[in-house]
Amino acid sequence: xxxxxxxxxxxxxxxxxxxxxxxxxxxxxxxxxxxxxxxxxxxxxxxxxxxxxxxxxxxxxxxxxxxxxxxxxxxxxxxxxxxxxxxxxxxxxxxxxxxxxxxxxxxxxxxxxxxxxxxxxxxxxxxxxxxxxxxxxxxxxxxxxxxxxxxxxxxxxxxxxxxxxxxxxxxxxxxxxxxxxxxxxxxxxxxxxxxxxxxxxxxxxxxxxxxxxxxxxxxxxxxxxxxxxxxxxxxxxxxxxxxxxxxxxxxxxxxxxxxxxxxxxxxxxxxxxxxxxxxxxxxxxxxxxxxxxxxxxxxxxxxxxxxxxxxxxxxxxxxxxxxxxxxxxxxxxxxxxxxxxxxxxxxxxxxxxxxxxxxxxxxxxxxxxxxxxxxxxxxxxxxxxxxxxxxxxxxxxxxxxxxxxxxxxxxxxxxxxxxxxxxxxxxxxxxxxxxxxxxxxxxxxxxxxxxxxxxxxxxxxxxxxxxxxxxxxxxxxxxxxxxxxxxxxxxxxxxxxxxxxxxxxxxxxxxxxxxxxxxxxxxxxxxxxxxxxxxxxxxxxxxxxxxxxxxxxxxxxxxxxxxxxxxxxxxxxxxxxxxxxxxxxxxxxxxxxxxxxxxxxxxxxxxxxxxxxxxxxxxxxxxxxxxxxxxxxxxxxxxxxxxxxxxxxxxxxxxxxxxxxxxxxxxxxxxxxxxxxxxxxxxxxxxxxxxxxxxxxxxxxxxxxxxxxxxxxxxxxxxxxxxxxxxxxxxxxxxxxxxxxxxxxxxxxxxxxxxxxxxxxxxxxxxxxxxxxxxxxxxxxxxxxxxxxxxxxxxxxxxxxxxxxxxxxxxxxxxxxxxxxxxxxxxxxxxxxxxxxxxxxxxxxxxxxxxxxxxxxxxxxxxxxxxxxxxxxxxxxxxxxxxxxxxxxxxxxxxxxxxxxxxxxxxxxxxxxxxxxxxxxxxxxxx
Numbered sequence: 001x002x003x004x005x006x007x008x009x010x011x012x013x014x015x016x017x018x019x020x021x022x023x024x025x026x027x028x029x030x031x032x033x034x035x036x037x038x039x040x041x042x043x044x045x046x047x048x049x050x051x052x053x054x055x056x057x058x059x060x061x062x063x064x065x066x067x068x069x070x071x072x073x074x075x076x077x078x079x080x081x082x083x084x085x086x087x088x089x090x091x092x093x094x095x096x097x098x099x100x101x102x103x104x105x106x107x108x109x110x111x112x113x114x115x116x117x118x119x120x121x122x123x124x125x126x127x128x129x130x131x132x133x134x135x136x137x138x139x140x141x142x143x144x145x146x147x148x149x150x151x152x153x154x155x156x157x158x159x160x161x162x163x164x165x166x167x168x169x170x171x172x173x174x175x176x177x178x179x180x181x182x183x184x185x186x187x188x189x190x191x192x193x194x195x196x197x198x199x200x201x202x203x204x205x206x207x208x209x210x211x212x213x214x215x216x217x218x219x220x221x222x223x224x225x226x227x228x229x230x231x232x233x234x235x236x237x238x239x240x241x242x243x244x245x246x247x248x249x250x251x252x253x254x255x256x257x258x259x260x261x262x263x264x265x266x267x268x269x270x271x272x273x274x275x276x277x278x279x280x281x282x283x284x285x286x287x288x289x290x291x292x293x294x295x296x297x298x299x300x301x302x303x304x305x306x307x308x309x310x311x312x313x314x315x316x317x318x319x320x321x322x323x324x325x326x327x328x329x330x331x332x333x334x335x336x337x338x339x340x341x342x343x344x345x346x347x348x349x350x351x352x353x354x355x356x357x358x359x360x361x362x363x364x365x366x367x368x369x370x371x372x373x374x375x376x377x378x379x380x381x382x383x384x385x386x387x388x389x390x391x392x393x394x395x396x397x398x399x400x401x402x403x404x405x406x407x408x409x410x411x412x413x414x415x416x417x418x419x420x421x422x423x424x425x426x427x428x429x430x431x432x433x434x435x436x437x438x439x440x441x442x443x444x445x446x447x448x449x450x451x452x453x454x455x456x457x458x459x460x461x462x463x464x465x466x467x468x469x470x471x472x473x474x475x476x477x478x479x480x481x482x483x484x485x486x487x488x489x490x491x492x493x494x495x496x497x498x499x500x501x502x503x504x505x506x507x508x509x510x511x512x513x514x515x516x517x518x519x520x521x522x523x524x525x526x527x528x529x530x531x532x533x534x535x536x537x538x539x540x541x542x543x544x545x546x547x548x549x550x551x552x553x554x555x556x557x558x559x560x561x562x563x564x565x566x567x568x569x570x571x572x573x574x575x576x577x578x579x580x581x582x583x584x585x586x587x588x589x590x591x592x593x594x595x596x597x598x599x600x601x602x603x604x605x606x607x608x609x610x611x612x613x614x615x616x617x618x619x620x621x622x623x624x625x626x627x628x629x630x631x632x633x634x635x636x637x638x639x640x641x642x643x644x645x646x647x648x649x650x651x652x653x654x655x656x657x658x659x660x661x662x663x664x665x666x667x668x669x670x671x672x673x674x675x676x677x678x679x680x681x682x683x684x685x686x687x688x689x690x691x692x693x694x695x696x697x698x699x700x701x702x703x704x705x706x707x708x709x710x711x712x713x714x715x716x717x718x719x720x721x722x723x724x725x726x727x728x729x730x731x732x733x734x735x736x737x738x739x740x741x742x743x744x745x746x747x748x749x750x751x752x753x754x755x756x757x758x759x760x761x762x763x764x765x766x767x768x769x770x771x772x773x774x775x776x777x778x779x780x781x782x783x784x785x786x787x788x789x790x791x792x793x794x795x796x797x798x799x800x801x802x803x804x805x806x807x808x809x810x811x812x813x814x815x816x817x818x819x820x821x822x823x824x825x826x827x828x829x830x831x832x833x834x835x836x837x838x839x840x841x842x843x844x845x846x847x848x849x850x851x852x853x854x855x856x857x858x859x860x861x862x863x864x865x866x867x868x869x870x871x872x873x874x875x876x877x878x879x880x881x882x883x884x885x886x887x888x889x890x891x892x893x894x895x896x897x898x899x900x901x902x903x904x905x906x907x908x909x910x911x912x913x914x915x916x917x918x919x920x921x922x923x924x925x926x927x
Contacts, residue, residue, distance in 0.1 A: 022106050026090040029070035029147075033241075035216035036071060039209055042202065046072045049196035050143060050173050053165045054189050057177040059200040060323055061274040062238025065177040066147055068203065073145065086143035086175070087111045097122040097157040104144075104161075111142050122156075128163050136169035143173045150178035158183055165194070179278070180319050204235025217244040225254045232260050234337050238274070242266050262343035271343050275323055283313055287323075287336065290314075291344035292359040293375070295333045303366040304359060357383045368392060371574070371608075373399045374437050381413035381434055386420045386427050393430035394465075397472050398535040398571065400433050402479070403546070403579045404617050412443060425454035429469050436476045448473055468497040468536065475543055487547050491540040498536045534571035538564050542576055549583060549654055552692020555729065555765065558587045578607050582618045585625035586658065590697070592768025594629045594805040601625040620649025627662050632769060634808035634842070636666055657687040657694060661701055668705060669813060677705045693730045693767075700733035707741040715741040727756040732763070732770045740777055743815060748784045755781070759797075772801055772810045780815045788824075795825055799832040811839050819843040823922065827915045837876070840922060865908050867926065874901045875921055878914050 046068070049055040057065045073086055087107035091100065098121040105118035112118075112134060119127060135142055144161075152158060162185050164172045176184060189195035205213065207223075210230045214221060221229075233239045243257075246266060250256045262268050276284055289304045290296040296304070298311025307313075314334055318324040324334045336344065348356060360383035367376035373396040380389040393400065412435065421428045428451035435444040448470065455466050471494040478490035545560025561584035568576035581604035589597035601622040627642035643662060649655035660683025667676035684698045699718060706715040719738035727735045735756050742750035756763070758774035766774075775798035782791035802810065811818065823840050830836055867875065877887045884902065888895045911917035 022103060026092070026103055027088060027107055027110075029073060029088050029145075030066065030090075032067040032070055036067070037209060037213045037216055038071070039068070041206075042068055042198075043072050043075055045198060045202060046175070047076075049198065050141075050175060052196045053170060053173060053194045054184070055173070055175045055196045055198070056182065056184065056186065057175075057198045057203070058179065058182065059203050060179055061278065062236060062270070063200055063203045064237035065203065067237070069145055069147065069175065069177060084111050084140070084142070086145050088145045089147070091146060091148045091151040093151045095152060095157070097154060100152065100157045101160065104146075107144060108142070111144075123160055125163075128160055129167070132164050132167040132172075135164060135172045136167075138171045141171045141173045143175060145175045145177075147177050149176040149182045149184065150180070152183050155183035165189070180316070200234075203237065205230065205233075205237060205240055206235070210235070210240060213240055213244055214247065217248060219244060219247045219253055221247075221253050221257060225257045229257050229260065232257075232338050234339075236337070236339075238270065239267060239339060242270060260339075262339050262346060267339060268343055271340055275340065276343075279317075282307075283317060286310055286313055287317070287340075288344050288347055289359060291336065291341060291348055292356075293363050293379075295335045297331050297333045299331070299370065300363070300366050303362050361385065364388070371399075374402075374434075377430060377434050378413065378437075381416075381431065384414070384416075386416050386424070389430050390424055390427045393433055394426055394469065397433070397469055398539050398573050399575050400437060401472070401476060401539050401542070401576070402437050403542070403575075412438070412440060421450060422454055425451045425458065426466060426469060427451075428454065429466070429473055432473050433476065436473060436480060439480065441477055441480050444473070444477055448477070464497070468494070471497055472539060475540065479543055479546075484547055484551070487543060491543050494536055494540045498533050534567045535573065538567035538571055538573055538576045538580075541567060542580055545580070545583070549587065550690070552654075552687070552690050552694035552696075554587050554590055554693040554767070558584065558591060561587060574607060578604055578618045581607070582621035582625070586621050586628070586654075589625040589628035589632075590658070590694070590767065592632070592770075592772075592805065594632055594807070597625050598629050601629075616648035617652075620646045621655065624649060624655055624658055624662075628658065631662050631665060632809050633806050634812050636669060639666060653687060653690070654694065657683050657698060659683075660686070661698060664701060664705065668708065669809075673705060673709045677702070677709065680705055696730050696733050700737040703734065703737040703741065707737075707744045710744075712741060712745045727763075729763075729766045729770075732756060732766045732774075736770055736774045736777065740773075740815070743777065743781070748781055751777070752781050752785075768801060768805065769807075769810065772798055772807060775801065776810055776814045776818060779821065780817055783817050783821055788821075791821060792825055792828055795821060796830060796832075799830065799835065803832050803835050808839065808842070812842055823919070827918065844922065863908055863924065867905065867908055871901050871905050871908075872926065874898060875905055875917070875926060878902070878905070878918055 046055070057069070059065055073088070076083065077085055087110055089100075089103045089107045095103075101118075101122045102120045105120060105123075108131075109118055118131065123131065146161075149158075161174055165174060176182065186195065190197075207226055207230050211223075211226050214226070214229075229240070229243065233243065243260070246264070247253045247256060260267075262271065279287070286301065286305050286307065290301055292304065293300065296314065298314060301310035301314055302308055304310075314324065315332075318326050318334055323337055323340060325337070326332045326334050335341075348359075351359075360379045364376045364379035364383060364385070367373070367379065373392055377389055377392050377400065380392060413431075416427055416431065428447045432444045432447035432451065435441075435447060451466075451470065455463065455470075458466055471490070475487070475490040475494050478486040481487075541560055541564030545557050545564055548556040548560055561580045565577060565580035565584055568574075568580055581600050585597045585600035585604060588600060604622040605619055623642045623646040627639045627646060630636075630639035630642060639662060643659055646655065646659060650659070660679050664676040664680035664683065667673075667679060680698065680702045684702055687695060687698055703715045703718040706712075706718065716738075719734060719741065735754065739751045739755035742748075742754055755774060755777055758766070758771050758778065763771060763774075775794055779791050779794045779798065782788075782794060798810075801807075811822065819840065822836050822843070826833060826836055826840065873891070874887060877890065882890065884898045885895055888898045891898070906912060906917055909917045909920045911920055
């Protein structure tokens, strides 16, 4: 007779002795549907995850959780047949604690080999202790996989598993899969570092995996179609399989993918049956109403739904991932999955016209009140509120200038009726601005012409205002065309309206805004306020500064952004202020004014959140500026961190070029010259033939890295023929790098001949990093020539330039010999002894860590008698040019006390004079 721990197989089930029958299908993973695409990256992710006590796979239905776990278990057994197979339990709806533990007990018996008695019900505390002890005695951890954990509605059912995780001496591994809400103590496990999490972003198919899936289904499409499919589906496993099956029967798979949307019956049916059907009716209604906008936050969701708890419900929906994604900003903005958004949009289109119009009015009102005039304008036009749309454009046109590439909404609001345009031609300008913001230049030009045709009858001063607004739209279209001469001409036309009279408050015809009754929010200020001269200078100046930046003209960009920033602040236009401040901080950092750049970048990051204004892109420029500052100050960790935060600015040529330049030098400083060179080549290739000062910087950097790698010939070819004419600021980086190349090639005379005179009056406009490099190179050349006095004088001049801005890297990464000169400079006297002392210590630490020449200094015999704290303090002052009397005054002690400490320092360091004591202390890394 079997004992209490035995089981009896009954047909397709298993019966625990004396207990209810158990289904064998719930104790083994289901066989995945063929064909199965192997995904080694996820298998590796799980292999790493099970090193922790708990692993949680959390994603909505259809993201491949069960398939992944089943494939992973099979691969583990194939890799090591001697390894005990992990236990498996599939949870079903309605499982209470006793029923769940019937299956958990059966699963654990299969891997414990009778090592513990497990009851066919939720175990008592003493039984759990015995089980935990049995698990702790195992040589290898026991792995238990629990699928569909979200089906458990009673958290008490899992208290036993949580007990085992805490008390089994790391010999119990729980791998659980579920949807958004799981009753596991996730927060406690996460804080304890005992939880590995795998979410929708991990489970989503990559482009390569999508291609493998299509190939497995016998479908071949170009790489561009694969990328499109990945973007439209978000890598959703179940949807991708539906698509792969449907593509088998398509005559033109590539075109079918290009038109893929929720109108496909199989996809629409799946979305309704799985993710949407599992939602509460209130949550589904919230998603449907929120679909009227592209992204939604808590406040906007509350305005659209009338539900004060909408934000909390959005957070809950996004917690499981898959359906809603948030961008990590503050406040949090959510975006719906592309196909699900498409389905919800189609449901919106079937709403009664009044209900849909009300949603657009609610959205327009919230956007207008929360600093998003572009979105407010689009929804006011979609709602057909022509008066509110026109008022919004007239008053807030400076905030409607697009400073970033348009993503495009894909749909245009219905055009206004002819009589509305005839009554108010500025309505057509508002439509033109909205279409330009969406990237639809053809429609924008048509609206601009329509407006011009109706403007001839406008009286003054309203006609002047119309001309200013039309010039602003014209500038927007010129910028979208990316034609520099056209941009300059359009900016000049807008600037020509500076000083023209606007419309007095309340003087224009057209009636009052319907905002009060229509729900579009109250437009601040009179319509004529849009003609403020500061607005004209801010918008036109920003456009010209952006053009200069795109061309790599850092000097002109710095001047332009500075002037436009002043005008934007005067006009109280925070959007333009953020654009100018973030770019100005970057240009200023590149030109070497580190303190001003840091202050401007942090001020830009401290501006109020610019919701929906591509603020992440603008803040990316500010972080890029801080990365440049950190690089010059030799703070590689900070530079790397800011480069990561600057990622949203990626894709723009200037940002990519500067980021590549920074990363190249960071890798160079780590000793990885090959990677640094590759990054720099990529940056130069991306920058192309734009040239300008930035192009010169990139060329100089590549030249520098070639010579650092010993490839002098290529460096010389990059430098080209050097002219005898005075070097301009744009050419200075290449000239200095060319001189450094000759020094590295062993030709100091050639280097001295090529090095420009950095002290000439004409070099005052050179970027500070270039002047510093030239000064330090001149210092090294003076040392090589045996002129130590001149070298010391030049070094002091370099320190005068560097100290106010906090430069360190140029000194620490300079040519060999500078460290010794810095140490000697302490003894000869300097006004920057604290900075120089710090540089010498940093150089010594760097050499010691690298184990290079000079590392032997660390082998100096230690002191027989250590220095006291007071002696160490006075020792640091001995590095300076201060006398004993001055040191005493600094420390508020008597001169005799200082002399006594100095004598003790000399005795302990076996030195007879100050210079010898300082040198010995440096060898011992005491200073």
